[in-house]
Amino acid sequence: MKYAQYLVAAATAVAAVPSPGADGRYTIQAPGIRAQFIPYAATLTNLFVKDKNGIERDIVLGYDNTSFYPVDPGHPVYNAVPGRYANRIGNGTFTLDNVTYNLVKNDGPNTLHSGPNNWSYRVWNVTDVTNSSISFHLSDPSNSTGMPGRVEVSVTYSLEPNKWNIEINATSPEHRTPIQATQHTYFQLDAFANPSNNRTIWNHTLHLPYAKRAMIADQNALPTGVIANISKNGIDDFWTAPHKLDFASNHSDFENHCGTGCHGYNGNLAFDNDRPKGAVVATLASAWSGIKADLRTNQDAIVIYTCNWNDGKTEFKSTQGIAGQDKFIPRDGCIAIEAQDYVDAVNHPEWGREKKQIFGPGDKYHWQSSWTFGTLDS
Numbered sequence: 001m002k003y004a005q006y007l008v009a010a011a012t013a014v015a016a017v018p019s020p021g022a023d024g025r026y027t028i029q030a031p032g033i034r035a036q037f038i039p040y041a042a043t044l045t046n047l048f049v050k051d052k053n054g055i056e057r058d059i060v061l062g063y064d065n066t067s068f069y070p071v072d073p074g075h076p077v078y079n080a081v082p083g084r085y086a087n088r089i090g091n092g093t094f095t096l097d098n099v100t101y102n103l104v105k106n107d108g109p110n111t112l113h114s115g116p117n118n119w120s121y122r123v124w125n126v127t128d129v130t131n132s133s134i135s136f137h138l139s140d141p142s143n144s145t146g147m148p149g150r151v152e153v154s155v156t157y158s159l160e161p162n163k164w165n166i167e168i169n170a171t172s173p174e175h176r177t178p179i180q181a182t183q184h185t186y187f188q189l190d191a192f193a194n195p196s197n198n199r200t201i202w203n204h205t206l207h208l209p210y211a212k213r214a215m216i217a218d219q220n221a222l223p224t225g226v227i228a229n230i231s232k233n234g235i236d237d238f239w240t241a242p243h244k245l246d247f248a249s250n251h252s253d254f255e256n257h258c259g260t261g262c263h264g265y266n267g268n269l270a271f272d273n274d275r276p277k278g279a280v281v282a283t284l285a286s287a288w289s290g291i292k293a294d295l296r297t298n299q300d301a302i303v304i305y306t307c308n309w310n311d312g313k314t315e316f317k318s319t320q321g322i323a324g325q326d327k328f329i330p331r332d333g334c335i336a337i338e339a340q341d342y343v344d345a346v347n348h349p350e351w352g353r354e355k356k357q358i359f360g361p362g363d364k365y366h367w368q369s370s371w372t373f374g375t376l377d378s
């Protein structure tokens, strides 16, 4: 190829790569699925799939205004990548290789999603975009979260027909440090458009066929260290069969099940270690839209949170709801599903999770999940 031809080819290739819209959203797509992202927190802002009638629904939470994400005082970590250690660290402290590290406590007595300079408050670099994929990278300096050593992390989101793939890779080239990532995805499979609905999540069904054990948690949703078997029809039983999210709402302990004043779910369940590789570990579905979502992951546990702390004052997006109605998200209006490892295992050496959570020079952290979308009758 002559140089002039090369320039034309290169310019054409660049033109074919999606650039962000005026509001900063990057759009990628594949048959049956379309997704939008912003560099702030490597966030998924919109995820469109077809419902049982072929109508496109935006099934994740988020804001119309992309400038609001960084200033939102609630910071619900909407479909973002929190880190370097997702979820709670008890008492905001842990000891690694005989050194005790103290973190900023931002969730009662505990640290949630790593405190200051956490990954979900930072603008990631976009490193690659195609029509069906986007990659982000973040360099997390030593001690930015009170944890030792620099961490380099990248996330690649890619679409295939009806499928969203997520891959998170990280290294800690200088020092051993805890790493625990997740994609903190909030779903509402009816996109708040169910006309007979009070907009709660309770009619969605969840099936977690391999989640037979639960981390018992204290009043601040921090695991105590006890891992209990989940009994059939017990409050956390999503393994014996798909259950509606309110199936246990009449249990006396449903009310404070996820901490004081928190009803429903905000807990960590462990998958069977002998589950088949590549198995579907979670299926979320809604009979109204007919949409069902299957999660596969290389992670050994999951956090489910049924949005108890929504205060009813935040609005959903204009891509959701019913025209002419208000847009307020009620308490219990969504579910966050976060594949990850055991919460606060850095304070529970008896769980033996060190190889899954502590990474240093030469080690590779590799988190991988996918969501496959379909409809209940398919």
Ligand SMILES: *[C@@H]1O[C@H](CO)[C@@H](O)[C@H](O)[C@H]1NC(C)=O
Pocket: 016, 017, 131
């Ligand atoms: C990406 O999409 C654009 C617009 O639909 C199209 O023109 C272009 O050929 C696509 N590029 C690739 C590599 O498929």
Ligand SMILES: *[C@@H]1O[C@H](CO)[C@@H](O)[C@H](O)[C@H]1NC(C)=O
Pocket: 065, 066, 067, 068, 071
């Ligand atoms: C978007 O949010 C930013 C930050 O809160 C605010 O300054 C701006 O006015 C908002 N824009 C719209 C159109 O609401």
Ligand SMILES: *[C@@H]1O[C@H](CO)[C@@H](O)[C@H](O)[C@H]1NC(C)=O
Pocket: 090, 091, 347
């Ligand atoms: C946190 O501190 C309390 C009181 O000092 C103690 O009982 C508890 O074991 C500590 N928890 C962790 C996870 O370190």
Ligand SMILES: *[C@@H]1O[C@H](CO)[C@@H](O)[C@H](O)[C@H]1NC(C)=O
Pocket: 097, 098
């Ligand atoms: C931690 O301290 C113990 C007891 O002093 C010592 O045996 C061990 O080698 C130390 N470990 C590291 C990684 O420094």
Ligand SMILES: *[C@@H]1O[C@H](CO)[C@@H](O)[C@H](O)[C@H]1NC(C)=O
Pocket: 106, 112, 113, 114, 115, 116, 117, 118, 121
């Ligand atoms: C995360 O870091 C930001 C920026 O340093 C800080 O404002 C925020 O409070 C931190 N978030 C949490 C949940 O600690």
Ligand SMILES: *[C@@H]1O[C@H](CO)[C@@H](O)[C@H](O)[C@H]1NC(C)=O
Pocket: 122, 123, 124, 125, 137, 138, 139, 140
């Ligand atoms: C983005 O890349 C620039 C240039 O390499 C670098 O200076 C900056 O620290 C990076 N930002 C993040 C969040 O990693």
Ligand SMILES: *[C@@H]1O[C@H](CO)[C@@H](O)[C@H](O)[C@H]1NC(C)=O
Pocket: 104, 116, 143, 144, 145, 146
């Ligand atoms: C690490 O960060 C913490 C909290 O941000 C701070 O208190 C501490 O002084 C820092 N340590 C070092 C060695 O810079």
Ligand SMILES: *[C@@H]1O[C@H](CO)[C@@H](O)[C@H](O)[C@H]1NC(C)=O
Pocket: 154, 156, 167, 168, 169, 364, 366
């Ligand atoms: C992430 O790591 C895995 C396993 O080491 C590797 O196969 C994959 O190519 C990496 N992906 C990216 C985007 O770097």
Ligand SMILES: *[C@@H]1O[C@H](CO)[C@@H](O)[C@H](O)[C@H]1NC(C)=O
Pocket: 194, 196, 197, 198, 203, 288
């Ligand atoms: C929830 O499901 C029940 C049947 O289990 C049905 O009677 C009810 O109408 C549904 N509610 C909504 C809001 O879809």
Ligand SMILES: *[C@@H]1O[C@H](CO)[C@@H](O)[C@H](O)[C@H]1NC(C)=O
Pocket: 198, 199, 200, 202, 203, 246
């Ligand atoms: C909202 O609807 C769900 C599902 O039908 C039901 O479980 C819940 O009790 C209702 N809540 C209110 C406040 O009406």
Ligand SMILES: *[C@@H]1O[C@H](CO)[C@@H](O)[C@H](O)[C@H]1NC(C)=O
Pocket: 228, 229
């Ligand atoms: C939990 O179930 C496993 C497998 O069924 C069993 O081996 C174990 O003893 C049970 N643990 C408790 C505390 O009941």
Ligand SMILES: *[C@@H]1O[C@H](CO)[C@@H](O)[C@H](O)[C@H]1NC(C)=O
Pocket: 246, 247, 248, 249, 250
């Ligand atoms: C809870 O109990 C009430 C009263 O017995 C009953 O009407 C309701 O259907 C029950 N809800 C569920 C989810 O089982």
